[in-house]
Amino acid sequence: MIGPNGAGKTTLFSIIAGSLAPTSGAVAFRGRDVTGVKPFEAVRAGIARTHQIVRPFKSMTVLENVEVGVRFGRNKVRGSAAVRQEAEKALELVGIAHAANTSAANLCVGDQKRLELARTLAAQPELLLCDEVCSGLTENEMLSVLELLCRIRQLGTTIVFIEHNLKAILSICDRILVLNFGQKLAEGPPGEIQNDPSVIEAYIGKTVVAEMERER
Amino acid sequence: MKLPADRAGRRRRGIFRAAAPLLLLGALIALPFAGLGPNGTRLLFVTYVWIATSVGWNLLGGFAGQASFGFAVFYGLGAYIAALSINGGINPYLAFPLAGAGAAAASLLIGLPTFRLRGPYFAIATIGVSEAVRVVMTNLEFTGGASGYRITEARPFHQLEHYATALVLAATAVGVSIVIRRSKFGLGLIAIREDEDAAASTGVNPFAYKLWAHAAAAALTGAAGGVFARYAAFIYPPGVFAFQTSVGILLMPIIGGIGTIWGPVVGAAVYGVVQEELIARFPQLHLLLYGIFLILVILFEPGGIVGLVRRSLQRIERARRHGGPNSASPPPEQVLRRAGSAEGRQL
Numbered sequence: 001m002i003g004p005n006g007a008g009k010t011t012l013f014s015i016i017a018g019s020l021a022p023t024s025g026a027v028a029f030r031g032r033d034v035t036g037v038k039p040f041e042a043v044r045a046g047i048a049r050t051h052q053i054v055r056p057f058k059s060m061t062v063l064e065n066v067e068v069g070v071r072f073g074r075n076k077v078r079g080s081a082a083v084r085q086e087a088e089k090a091l092e093l094v095g096i097a098h099a100a101n102t103s104a105a106n107l108c109v110g111d112q113k114r115l116e117l118a119r120t121l122a123a124q125p126e127l128l129l130c131d132e133v134c135s136g137l138t139e140n141e142m143l144s145v146l147e148l149l150c151r152i153r154q155l156g157t158t159i160v161f162i163e164h165n166l167k168a169i170l171s172i173c174d175r176i177l178v179l180n181f182g183q184k185l186a187e188g189p190p191g192e193i194q195n196d197p198s199v200i201e202a203y204i205g206k207t208v209v210a211e212m213e214r215e216r
Numbered sequence: 217m218k219l220p221a222d223r224a225g226r227r228r229r230g231i232f233r234a235a236a237p238l239l240l241l242g243a244l245i246a247l248p249f250a251g252l253g254p255n256g257t258r259l260l261f262v263t264y265v266w267i268a269t270s271v272g273w274n275l276l277g278g279f280a281g282q283a284s285f286g287f288a289v290f291y292g293l294g295a296y297i298a299a300l301s302i303n304g305g306i307n308p309y310l311a312f313p314l315a316g317a318g319a320a321a322a323s324l325l326i327g328l329p330t331f332r333l334r335g336p337y338f339a340i341a342t343i344g345v346s347e348a349v350r351v352v353m354t355n356l357e358f359t360g361g362a363s364g365y366r367i368t369e370a371r372p373f374h375q376l377e378h379y380a381t382a383l384v385l386a387a388t389a390v391g392v393s394i395v396i397r398r399s400k401f402g403l404g405l406i407a408i409r410e411d412e413d414a415a416a417s418t419g420v421n422p423f424a425y426k427l428w429a430h431a432a433a434a435a436l437t438g439a440a441g442g443v444f445a446r447y448a449a450f451i452y453p454p455g456v457f458a459f460q461t462s463v464g465i466l467l468m469p470i471i472g473g474i475g476t477i478w479g480p481v482v483g484a485a486v487y488g489v490v491q492e493e494l495i496a497r498f499p500q501l502h503l504l505l506y507g508i509f510l511i512l513v514i515l516f517e518p519g520g521i522v523g524l525v526r527r528s529l530q531r532i533e534r535a536r537r538h539g540g541p542n543s544a545s546p547p548p549e550q551v552l553r554r555a556g557s558a559e560g561r562q563l
Contacts, residue, residue, distance in 0.1 A: 017417060043419035051417070057410035059475075068407045071400045072419030123419050 001162050002169060003179035004203055009162045010052060012179065013129045017049040018042035029127065043073055048125035052132045052162075054112040056104035062115055063100040066090050066122045073123020090118040094148060110141040114148070121152065128152065130161035134168060146172055166204065166212075170194065178203060237390070244383055248376055257379050263488030264382035265444045270468035270480040270487075271389040272436030277466060278475035279402060280429045281409025282331075286342030287437050287465040289326070289349045290319035292457035294438025295445035296359060299367045302446060308369075312381070312442045319438025320431040327430045331423055334412070343459070350457035364452030367445060378447045385443055386481075389436045393477055396432070405429055409475070437465070464491075464506075471509050473522030482521050 001009050014020040016027055021036040028034065034045050042048070057065050066087035070077065077086050091097040094114040099107060107115060113133055120128065130149070134142045146168055153159055163169050169176060169190070176193040178185040180202045186193055193199055200209055248257050269291060277283045294315035301311035330341040354362045396402045407415035408422050416422050445451045455461075468487045473479020487506075494502040517524045 019413065019417065038421070039413075039416035040419050040421045043417065048419075049417055051414065055411045055414035057407050057414065059410055060406065064403070068403055068415070068420070069418050071403060072407075074419075119418055 001160060001177045001179060002164070002166075002203060003185070006181075007179040008182040009179055010131055011182075013049055013131055013160075013162065016042070017047055017129055019049075040072070043123050043125070046074065046124075046126035047129065048073070048120045048123050048127070049129035050113075050116045050120050050131055050133060052135070054109070054116045056107070056112055056115055056119075058103070058105040060104055061101050062091065062096060062104050062107065063087050065104050065115055066118050069119040069122030073125075075122065075124050087118075087122060090122040093121065093151070094118040095144070109136050110138075110145075113137065113145065117145075117148070117152075121157070126158060128157050128159045130159060132162050132164070134163060134165060142168065166208070241383075241387060245380075248379055254375060257375055259488065259492050261375075261379050261382045261447060262444075262492060263485055264379075264386040265440045266464075266468060266484040266488045267386040267481050268382075268389040268440035268443075269437045269465045270472070270484040271386075271393050272433040272440070273465050274433075274469040274474065274476075274480040275393060275396060275405075275436075276426070276429045276433040278469055278480070279397065279409065280405040280426055281475075282426055282429070283339050283466065284342040284430075285339050285459075285462050285466060286326070286346035287433070288457050288459065288461035289346045290323060290434040290437040291441040291444075291461055291465070292349070292353065292451075292453065293322055294319045294441030295451045295456045296353070296365065296441075297438070298442025299365050299445045299451060300359070302367050302369060308446055309381075311446075312385070312439045315442030316435035316439035319441070320435040322438075323430045323434030324427060327427045331426045331430070343462075346457070346462055347459065350453055350459075353453040353457055360452075362453060364450055364455075367449045367451075369446075369449075378443070382443050382447075385436075385439055389440075390477070390481060392432065392436065393480075397477060401425070401428070406475075460503075467506050467510060469520075471506075471513055471520055473520030474518075476520075476522050479520050479522040486521070 001012070003009050011020065015022045016029075016034075018034070018037045018039040018041060026033060026035045029045060029047060032045060034042060034047070037045065057068065060068075063084065067083050069075075069090070070083050070086045075086055077083055088097060088100065091100055094117050096107070096111050096114050096118065099111060104112070104115060113136075117130070117133065133145055133149070137145060142165070149159055149161065150172055173190055175188065176190055177187045178193060178196075178199050185202055186196045186199050188196075194204075194209075194212075200206060244260070247260070252260075269287065273284070273287050297318040298308070298311040298315040301314050302308055306314070326342070326345050330338055330345065333341050353359065359365050396405070404415065404420045404425050407418065407420050408425055412422050441456060445456070464487060468483035469475075469480035470483065471486060472481065472483025486509075490505055491502050494505070513520055517527075519526065
């Protein structure tokens, strides 16, 4: 999902994930009406989100953070050993298993983003909403997070993510939704969106398109 | 490096951790028989009552991070419910659970509206509720209003019986606290304390969890009020419902170490002893002392007495491992661990 600042991207996420109730319209997920449900109900229905600004449980260790996701999500494991194992699996997937026993407050930004992802994934969502997981990361960190998102998709989770880096979006997305002032501007495969004049006007900008043409 | 030795040390510490509370409990049971006079017994009785309320408050205020200034409501309601029940001919040992249940029911009524508020707004709302209940109780005819309520029992008074009741109550409170801290419920509460919205979007139901924590805390506080009422044999609203009681209940865990298992116990012991020792000679001085304690804790050691002890132990350990205080600065890993409070909040 792309769009200029203030387009309502995060708001839409909040509505889908239950943090905000919509004033009009409805949210349906897998044939179920989930309009205005509470966030924890959305998680149980299979929708989980990450936050734009990371929100780790700071007094807990990295592992405990993920255990919250395991215990309160859709995972049905019982018993502390099994819960820990599941949490370790999620940490391994995102690549911060080595930091399992450090305090969550001590992670660097990149790893905190990974922790946020691991905690959300541990709840076993069918739909994962990622709010700017790449912002504030270096080029290399960003590439590895994008790789991680691809791996999560391969494991069978649908991902919707908000991103500003066009190269990142065009390289890994199946479909793109463009939002502008709360309205849907366009929706379709990357190739189509890239050439949509209204999208270029509102968001991408003519110079960027020209630049990309030149690069090609 | 020396892993096996480390592991053995950790296991030894683990055994000590499990055994120390039981040894302490044994010693406290034995104390009255080892020549502790009626004054000492009374002091410990009061301390146990405070431990139960302090540990109770900590379930909500320490684990779930919801600082309530209104726990005198539960203490007072528990005291009155127990008093009315005992005078109505109900066995005292049934009256205490009744007091707890009544306070828990009241906590749900209070929690439903007040948990819609957060942080300072929640705290202010609890003050309002608590003051309102005090005024109502002061004017309630059938409990004697402001002139108080007397408990008359057919059984003779045995100080040791009261001592044992309060000790069982305090031990139960600590047990409940330990069980909750290690459970899924406790994990959810701490997630709520750290970040309520993040907890909710990880699947925790913050509203329900806060209500249950409130109820558990109120039950312990109510039972404590009941146990105190039976011992005192006379209660009156400005006593048990006093705002000062609410503040005391919240000060104990903060002084001892908020959010920990043993902090509220230590805090209650300090509070009980200080109050008893000073109240006769200088009726208002203990309030000044709590104020000083509170400022010291907030400024220098947010982890309270337990946090201070833990930090000192870590410092000693480090000095021993690295050949005394002259050796270079501690390894970065330990500096980090101290800065982040992941471990600090555990116990």
